[in-house]
Amino acid sequence: MTAYLCESAWLGGADAAGDVLVEVADGRIASVHPAYDGPLPDGTTTLRGLVVPGLANAHSHAFHRALRARTEQGKGTFWTWRERMYGVAEALDPDRYLALARATFAEMALAGVTTVGEFHYVHHGPGGVPYDDPNAMGGAVVAAAAAAGVRLTLLDTCYLTGGVGRTLEGTQLRFGDGDAARWAERVDALRADLGDPAGVRVGAAVHSVRGVPPDQVPAVAGWALAHDAPLHVHLSEQVAENEACLAAFGRTPTEVLHDAGALGPTTTVVHATHVAEHDRTLLGAAETTACLCPTTERDLADGIGPAAALRDAGCALALGSDSQSVVDLLEEARGIEAHERLASQQRGHFAAGELLAAAANHACLGWSDVGRIATGQRADLVALDTRSVRTAGGAVGAALAVFAATAADVTDVVVDGRPVVRDRRHLLVDDVPRALADAVAAVTW
Numbered sequence: 001m002t003a004y005l006c007e008s009a010w011l012g013g014a015d016a017a018g019d020v021l022v023e024v025a026d027g028r029i030a031s032v033h034p035a036y037d038g039p040l041p042d043g044t045t046t047l048r049g050l051v052v053p054g055l056a057n058a059h060s061h062a063f064h065r066a067l068r069a070r071t072e073q074g075k076g077t078f079w080t081w082r083e084r085m086y087g088v089a090e091a092l093d094p095d096r097y098l099a100l101a102r103a104t105f106a107e108m109a110l111a112g113v114t115t116v117g118e119f120h121y122v123h124h125g126p127g128g129v130p131y132d133d134p135n136a137m138g139g140a141v142v143a144a145a146a147a148a149g150v151r152l153t154l155l156d157t158c159y160l161t162g163g164v165g166r167t168l169e170g171t172q173l174r175f176g177d178g179d180a181a182r183w184a185e186r187v188d189a190l191r192a193d194l195g196d197p198a199g200v201r202v203g204a205a206v207h208s209v210r211g212v213p214p215d216q217v218p219a220v221a222g223w224a225l226a227h228d229a230p231l232h233v234h235l236s237e238q239v240a241e242n243e244a245c246l247a248a249f250g251r252t253p254t255e256v257l258h259d260a261g262a263l264g265p266t267t268t269v270v271h272a273t274h275v276a277e278h279d280r281t282l283l284g285a286a287e288t289t290a291c292l293c294p295t296t297e298r299d300l301a302d303g304i305g306p307a308a309a310l311r312d313a314g315c316a317l318a319l320g321s322d323s324q325s326v327v328d329l330l331e332e333a334r335g336i337e338a339h340e341r342l343a344s345q346q347r348g349h350f351a352a353g354e355l356l357a358a359a360a361n362h363a364c365l366g367w368s369d370v371g372r373i374a375t376g377q378r379a380d381l382v383a384l385d386t387r388s389v390r391t392a393g394g395a396v397g398a399a400l401a402v403f404a405a406t407a408a409d410v411t412d413v414v415v416d417g418r419p420v421v422r423d424r425r426h427l428l429v430d431d432v433p434r435a436l437a438d439a440v441a442a443v444t445w
Ligand SMILES: [Zn+2]
Pocket: 059, 061, 119, 234, 270, 322
């Protein structure tokens, strides 16, 4: 049994509780005592500031970290950015991928992320030739998460076409398995190789309706259901995706997924930027989670997703750093409300507690026992500095976390009861900036 005395802690709602003793046994929260004034158990660690649950990065492509501040020249769109991204993908091999993902996940840990959903699609060697171990790249991601001290859901991604009705070409050949049956065969082998390691779960992903033809989607969705695994899919990030899908299939991407049986409470759609009312009704009725990535959507000029309308339709919300242009889940949470304000010229679409809960949505990654500071939950704790230049003077509560703090205010991170970050220092990765610089240098030019 260990214990943490939190100067203040967010236990839900708008306000924070003071002097909260959190007792931990076997990596889980054994008890929570707000306003605690009794004797402290031996070895109690004090966490100053505001303690919030571990944050969940529900949508990550670790290798995109190499593009930060390297794609900002000249005009362009998502599609021109994608060409640059393919350049980095082309330079990856299992060792470089491990180094880059380890450093990126360490950056996430320093930002308070305790679970990462890695949407993983660079599976094979150049030209699409499988490595001797066809899961060498997935294995590198698993090793990277362990080395960085974060929990991982590896969302192994089926990616079969280079656009609606188009074959894979160039770098895209590295992403493909041929068909959904061969994708499933490879993922089954990965699961068998991994066994049942603590802190790792294998989930499924359909890249998008651009990347998987409608007749192949049911096999991936069926695999996820049969393995009790989460299913994620990029949805309507771009108007061009909607147009191509409508032209080829006479249906929106959401309708294609619905007809393929791919929507449901264990499915998460990523972005959902350009979804019409009928799409939102389908998503909400199926209790599908919508994962928005506001800092990426603004960086790539995608558009503003209808976060409040998706919530009102019945979708739970989650957040992701996606392209890693920013790694800050608090900024993602703030972005949801901020973008709604810009689009509507109205304030107050989301309560701060609602936004913080979205930043701690681990359930959409298959971890339903993480994301709250409550008895029985896994002991993931993140301490935020309430005395920094950003936060000093604010009322301590959910609004301080979402509307004032940034990743730079994360001082301490505990995952499964184990400290991973202390006083802003990563305990497993010595020099995270150096690790990032070296790993990025190896895949850029
Ligand atoms: Zn993505």
